[in-house]
Amino acid sequence: MKKSIICILALICFNLTYAQELTLVETGKSKSRIIIPVKATAIEIKAAGVLQDYIHRISGARVRIKSDKKKPKNGEILVGNVNRPEIKDITLDKLEKDGFLLRNTGSKLMIGGGTEKGVLYGVYTFLEKYLGCRKYSSESAFVPKQKSIVLNPFEDRQVPVFTFREVYYRDAYDEEYMDWHKLDCHGEIGASREWGFWCHSFSGLLSTEEYGETHPEYFSFYDGKRHPGSQLCLSNPDVLKIVIKNLKTEIDKNPEPLYWSVSQNDNTHYCRCPECSALDQKAGSSMGSMLPFINKVAEQFPDKIISTLAYQYTRKPPTDIVPAKNVNIMLCNIESPRHINIEKGDTAFCEDLAGWGKLTDNIILWDYVIQFSNLLAPFPNLHTLKPNIQYYRNNRVTAVFEQANREIGGEFAELRAYLLAKLLWNPDVDVDETMDDFLSGYYGNASEMIKEYINIMHGTMEHSGTRLDIFGKPVLAKESFLSDSLIMVYNQIFDRAEKTVSSDPGKLNHVRSARLPVQYAILEIARDEKTGDRGAFIADGTGLLMPDPVKVDILNKFLLQCKATGVTRVTEWNTTPQEYYDKYTKFIEENSGKPAAVLEK
Numbered sequence: 001m002k003k004s005i006i007c008i009l010a011l012i013c014f015n016l017t018y019a020q021e022l023t024l025v026e027t028g029k030s031k032s033r034i035i036i037p038v039k040a041t042a043i044e045i046k047a048a049g050v051l052q053d054y055i056h057r058i059s060g061a062r063v064r065i066k067s068d069k070k071k072p073k074n075g076e077i078l079v080g081n082v083n084r085p086e087i088k089d090i091t092l093d094k095l096e097k098d099g100f101l102l103r104n105t106g107s108k109l110m111i112g113g114g115t116e117k118g119v120l121y122g123v124y125t126f127l128e129k130y131l132g133c134r135k136y137s138s139e140s141a142f143v144p145k146q147k148s149i150v151l152n153p154f155e156d157r158q159v160p161v162f163t164f165r166e167v168y169y170r171d172a173y174d175e176e177y178m179d180w181h182k183l184d185c186h187g188e189i190g191a192s193r194e195w196g197f198w199c200h201s202f203s204g205l206l207s208t209e210e211y212g213e214t215h216p217e218y219f220s221f222y223d224g225k226r227h228p229g230s231q232l233c234l235s236n237p238d239v240l241k242i243v244i245k246n247l248k249t250e251i252d253k254n255p256e257p258l259y260w261s262v263s264q265n266d267n268t269h270y271c272r273c274p275e276c277s278a279l280d281q282k283a284g285s286s287m288g289s290m291l292p293f294i295n296k297v298a299e300q301f302p303d304k305i306i307s308t309l310a311y312q313y314t315r316k317p318p319t320d321i322v323p324a325k326n327v328n329i330m331l332c333n334i335e336s337p338r339h340i341n342i343e344k345g346d347t348a349f350c351e352d353l354a355g356w357g358k359l360t361d362n363i364i365l366w367d368y369v370i371q372f373s374n375l376l377a378p379f380p381n382l383h384t385l386k387p388n389i390q391y392y393r394n395n396r397v398t399a400v401f402e403q404a405n406r407e408i409g410g411e412f413a414e415l416r417a418y419l420l421a422k423l424l425w426n427p428d429v430d431v432d433e434t435m436d437d438f439l440s441g442y443y444g445n446a447s448e449m450i451k452e453y454i455n456i457m458h459g460t461m462e463h464s465g466t467r468l469d470i471f472g473k474p475v476l477a478k479e480s481f482l483s484d485s486l487i488m489v490y491n492q493i494f495d496r497a498e499k500t501v502s503s504d505p506g507k508l509n510h511v512r513s514a515r516l517p518v519q520y521a522i523l524e525i526a527r528d529e530k531t532g533d534r535g536a537f538i539a540d541g542t543g544l545l546m547p548d549p550v551k552v553d554i555l556n557k558f559l560l561q562c563k564a565t566g567v568t569r570v571t572e573w574n575t576t577p578q579e580y581y582d583k584y585t586k587f588i589e590e591n592s593g594k595p596a597a598v599l600e601k
Contacts (some may be wrong), residue, residue, distance in 0.1 A: 020106035020152065020153045021106065021150050021151065021152060021153075022075065022104050022105075022106055022107065022108070022109055022150070022151045022153075023075070023148070023149070023150050023151075024055065024063065024075075024077070024109070024149040024150070024151065025055065025058075025059040025061040025063075025147070025148055025149040026147075026148050026150075027147050027148055028059060028060045028061055028147045028148075029061055030061040030062060030063045030064070031075055032063055032075045032076065032077055032109075033063060033064045033065070033066050033070075033075070033076055033077070034048045034051060034052055034063055034064065034065045034066070034076075034077045034079055035065075035066055035067070035068050035070065035076050035077065035078050035079065035082050035084065036048045036065060036066075036067060036068070036079050036080055036082060037067065037068055037080055037081055037082050037083065038067040038068055038069050038083070040067075040080060041080070043080075043113075043116070043117055043119055043120050044079060044080035044081070044119055046120055047079050047080065047111070047113075047119045047120040047122070047123045048065050048079045048080075048123075049065070050120070050123050050124070050127075050179075051063075051077065051079065051111075051123045051126070051127070052065055054127050054131070054133060054143065055131075055149065057143045058131060058133075058143060058144060058145065058146060058149065059145075059146060059147055059148070059149055060147070063077070068082040068083040068084060072084055072085075074107040074108065075107070075108070076108045076109070077108070077109045077110075077111070078108060078109065078110045078111065078112075079111050079119060079123070080111070080112070080113065080119045081112070084108075086103075086105065086108055086110055087110065087112060090103075090110070090112045092112055092113070092114065092115075092118075093115075094159070095112070095113060095114035095115075095118050095157075095159055096114045096115070096118075096159055096163075097114045097115045097116040097117070097118065097163070098113075098114050098116060098117055098118050098121060098159075098160055098163075098182060099113070099114045099118050099157070099158055099159030099160065100112060100113040100114065100118045100119060100121050100122030100125065100157075100158060101113075101122070101155070101156070101157045102122055102125065102126055102130075102154065102155070102156040102157075103154070103155045103156075104151050104152070104153050104154050104155075105153065106153050109126075109151065111123055111126060114159075117179070117182070120179055121179070121182045124179060124180045124181075124182075125156070125158065128180075129156070130151065130154070131144070131149065132144045134437070134441050135176065135177060135180040135181070136414060136418060136438060136441050136442045137171055137177070137414040137417075137418075137442070138171045138174035138176075138177050140414070140441070140442055140506075140510075142441050158425075158426075160182070160424075160425050160426075161393050161427065162393070162397070162398060162399055162400050162424055163398050163399055164184050164194070164364060164398070164399030164400070164401075165182065165183055165184055165399070165400060165421075165424035165425065166183060166184045166185060166186060166400070166401045166402065167181075167183055167402045167404065167417050167420045167421050167424070168401065168402060168403045168404050168405075168406060169404045169405055169410070169413055169416070169417040170189065170405065170406060170407060170408050171408070171413060171414065171417060172417045172421065173185060173189045181418075181421035181422070181425070182421070182424075182425050183421055183424070186198045186401070188406075189406065192257070193256055193257065194257055194258055194259055195257050195258075195259045195260075195261070196250060196251065196254055196257035196259065196260040196261075197250070197260050197261040197262070197263075198261050199261050199263050199307075199309055199330060200261075200263060200264065200265050200266045200309075201261045201262055201263050202231060202232050202243075202262075202263065202264055202265045203229075203265050204246075205242075205243045205246045205247055205262065206218060206232055206239060206242050206243055206246065208228045208229040211228070211242075212228030212229060213228070215238075216228055217233060217236060218232060218233055218236055218238065218239050218242075219231070219232060219233060219271075220232070220233060220269050220270060220271040220272070220273075221233065221271050221272055221273035221276075222269060222270075222271070222272045227269060230265070230267060230269035230270075231264055231265055231267070231269055231270045231271055232271070233271045233273055233275075233276060234271065234276055234279075234289040234290060234292075234293040235271070235273065235275035235276045235279060235289060240293060240296055240297070243262065243297060244296075244297055244300050247260060247262065247297065247300075247301070248300070248301075251301065251304065257304075258304060258305055259304070259305050259307050259328065260301070260304055260305070260306055260307065261306075261307045261308065261309075261330070262294055262297050262306050262307070262308055263307065263308045263309040263311075263330065264290070264308075264309055264311065264314060268312055268313050270286055270289075270313050270314075271289070275289075276289040279292070282320070283318035283319055283320055283321055284316070284318065284319045285314070285316040285317060285318045285319070286313045286314045286316075287310070287314050287316065287317060287318040287321065288318055288321070290308065290314050291308075291318055291321045291323060291327075292321060294306060294308045294323070294324075294327055295321075295323065295324045295327060298324045298326050298327045299324065301326070302326060304326065305326050305327070305328050305362070306324075306326060306327050306328065307327075307328035307329075307330050307364070308327065308328070308329065308330065309330045309332065310329050310330065310331040310332065310352070310356065311330070311331075311332040311334070311366070312332070312334065312335075315331065315332065315349070315352050316352050316355070317352060317355035317356045317358075317359055322359050322360070323359060323360045323362065325362075327360070327362065328362045328363070328364060329356055329359075329360060329362065329363050329364070330363075330364045330366055330401075331352070331353060331356055331363055331364070331365055331366065331397075332366040333346065333349050333365070333366070333367060333368065334366075334368055334470070335348075335349065336349055336368075337467050337468060337469060338368070338369070338379070338381045338384060338468040338469065338470060339380075339381065339384075339461060339462070339465075339466060339467055339468035340384065341384045341387035341388055341391070342384075342387075342388050342391060343387065343388075343391050350391075350395075353365075353392075353395050353397075354395060356396075357395050357396035357397075360396075361396045361398055362398060363396060363397045363398060363399070364397070364398070364399035364400065364401060365392045365397045365399070365400045365401070366401050366403060367388065367392075367400060367401065367402050367403065368403050368470045369381065369385065369402055369403065369404050369416060369420065370403075370404045370405055370410060370411070370416070370470065371411075371468075371469075371470055371471070371472055371473075372470050372471060372571070372572040373470075373471045373472070373473060373571055373572065374472070374473050374474065374520070374524070374570070374571060375405050375407060375409070375410045375411070375569060375570060375571060375572060376409070376410065376411055376516050376517050376520040376567070376570055377411060377472075377473065377474045377517055377520055377521060377524070378411060378457060378474065378477070378481070378482060378517040378518065378521055379411050379412075379468060379517075380454075380457045380458040380461045380468070380481060381468055382412075382415075382416065382419065382431075382435075382454065382458065383458055383462070385416075385419055385420060385423055385431070386423055386427065386429075386431045389420075389423045389424065389427045390427045390428070393427050400424055402420045402424070404416065404417065404420075405572075406572070407567070407568040407569040407572070408565075408566050408567055408568045409513070409516075409562070409565060409566070409567030409568065409569075410567075411516075411517045412514065412517075414438075414442060414510075415435070415438055415439070415442070418434075418438050419431060419434060419435065419438075422434050435451075435454075436451070439451055442507075442510055443497070443501070443507055443510055443511060443514070444501050444504060444507040445500045445501055445504075445507070446496075446497035446498075446500045446501045446507060446511050449493050449494070449496050449497035449500065450497060450511070450514055452493055453490055453493045453494070453497075453514075456486065456489065456490075456493075457481050457486075457490070458481075460480060460481040460486060461477070461480060461481040464480035464481065466480040466481060473524065474520065474521040474524040474525060475524060475525055475528045477521075478521075478525050478528075478534075482521050482525065484533065484534055487518065487521065487522060490518045491518065494511065494514075494515045494518065497511045497514075497515075498511050498512065498515075509564065509565065512561050512564075513561060513565050515561075516558060516561055516562065516567075519554050519557065519558045520558065520570075522534075522551070522554055523536075523551065523554060523555060523558065523584065526548070526551045527584070527587060530591070531545070531596060535548065536548055536551050536587070536588060536591075537588075537591060537592070537596075539596040543595055543596050543597075544593055544594065544595060544596065545591055545592055545593065545594050545595070545596055545598075546592055546593075547588045547592055552588070555581060555584055555585070558577070558581075559577055559578065559580075559581040562577035563577060563578075
């Protein structure tokens with residue numbers, strides 16, 4: 001009798017569990033349909049289309065898309081604000097603009113979203129988290145194959161802590177990559193509906209060409225005279241009138257964007273005239289002249305948000321001025337070291353961030369995460385990404401712009417973009433787990449070797465205390481994480497990695513791109529050393545210099561891989577891989593045949 005009761009209870013539990021499962025596809029045939037509102041928004045239509053497409057890619061089944069005019073039935077996937085009882089208890093307003101709710105009741109799957117892209121972000125999260133799809137880069141994705149799709153019950157509500165999340169890598173502006181990883185765009189590379197002007201807009205709002213000769217008093221005074229083309233004289237009332245007039249003209253031409261930057265040019269030649277200096281001195285910051293000017297501009301555009309830079313000489317918050325409600329502070333940490341998290345490595349910046357946080361919560365943090373002067377140099381800062389983003393969240397930052405490489409390529413560009421995107425959505429994400437998942441998908445069987453390389457380089461750098469600077473160079477680390485012995489270890493690791501994936505052209509290409517920074521470091525150190533074990537030259541039997549054939553081979557492989565993957569620049573703004581190769585070749589040719597003593601240190 002006792003055994004019979006146990007069996008009955010077990011059967012009941014089994015049936016309850018089974019009844020809660022939702023079958024979308026069974027052995028390649030659809031058991032569901034996607035429901036959207038009869039007057040669906042463009043985002044709801046796109047979200048439904050994406051979901052339909054990926055379910056077909058996974059299972060081969062075509063799930064039909066129907067409007068909510070259809071009579072309800074079990075097994076539906078409700079996408080967006082559909083007319084169904086199950087949606088009525090979802091408070092979509094609490095999802096803000098980008099949040100979403102995923103809910104599987106066992107009879108229906110609901111994907112609800114906020115006022116903008118929330119429902120689309122919900123679809124991509126469902127595909128990744130519950131169906132196992134991945135989007136590693138614009139050209140690298142994973143879609144599992146399975147004939148049946150059966151879901152257990154779940155509820156998943158997500159609302160991001162940052163209202164604006166941008167990762168400034170060229171590859172991250174691929175449309176699907178941005179939607180998949182829930183990223184925004186200010187418009188320099190991709191399309192943006194949110195931003196009119198982004199930054200450094202003074203020169204565009206008051207032209208040097210138009211006023212430089214006729215009204216030099218509109219520009220900065222320093223070193224005893226006015227300097228047209230530097231910054232603006234913010235205490236001059238005519239400057240304010242002209243800026244407001246020209247900004248209105250731009251807004252009238254493009255009324256949709258909410259954010260408009262009115263901000264300093266990219267130099268430190270601010271005005272030191274008596275009037276501007278008095279305002280700055282009183283406020284204890286160059287924001288003394290800047291912020292009142294910005295507040296007055298913002299008064300004229302109450303339905304817009306006027307953004308201004310807190311950058312270099314304006315980084316420090318003023319003591320007696322508060323930003324207007326529709327003023328955004330774009331705070332930049334360009335001076336901070338990158339080998340250590342900012343909370344420990346740059347207390348001066350942290351004081352400024354805390355100061356701004358006492359004045360406003362409308363702060364966008366402009367962060368820098370690569371080495372701009374050497375885009376392909378090893379730059380072991382991955383361990384700082386999470387603590388920095390968590391620190392920003394904890395200090396009233398509401399938006400984050402992660403400046404990386406505007407060019408194609410760069411050291412671990414795909415990995416760093418992936419980690420940043422995940423962290424900007426959820427600063428508490430498990431970085432090790434996320435990294436391992438990426439490495440496995442992107443590098444395949446070579447993933448353990450790539451992880452070994454990352455761990456050795458980061459561990460050595462942290463132990464040595466070597467400073468990482470965004471304008472640094474490989475030769476500064478040639479005695480620490482780029483020592484001769486470690487370069488040898490790195491090459492051995494990459495030799496194994498390339499051999500492991502030699503039969504997979506795509507993965508082999510990824511591994512060879514990951515090796516480019518090691519090759520670049522070898523070449524840069526060789527040019528600096530010139531002779532010796534690490535130099536670009538060796539001496540022949542007569543004591544004359546000849547190119548080291550090993551370095552020449554590395555230079556050739558470096559150029560070929562850059563061209564194979566479309567790398568556009570070696571340094572920010574200039575020096576293509578071909579130009580780098582030509583300059584290096586010229587350096588070798590000019591010094592070949594010279595006596596070794598000429599180049600020896």
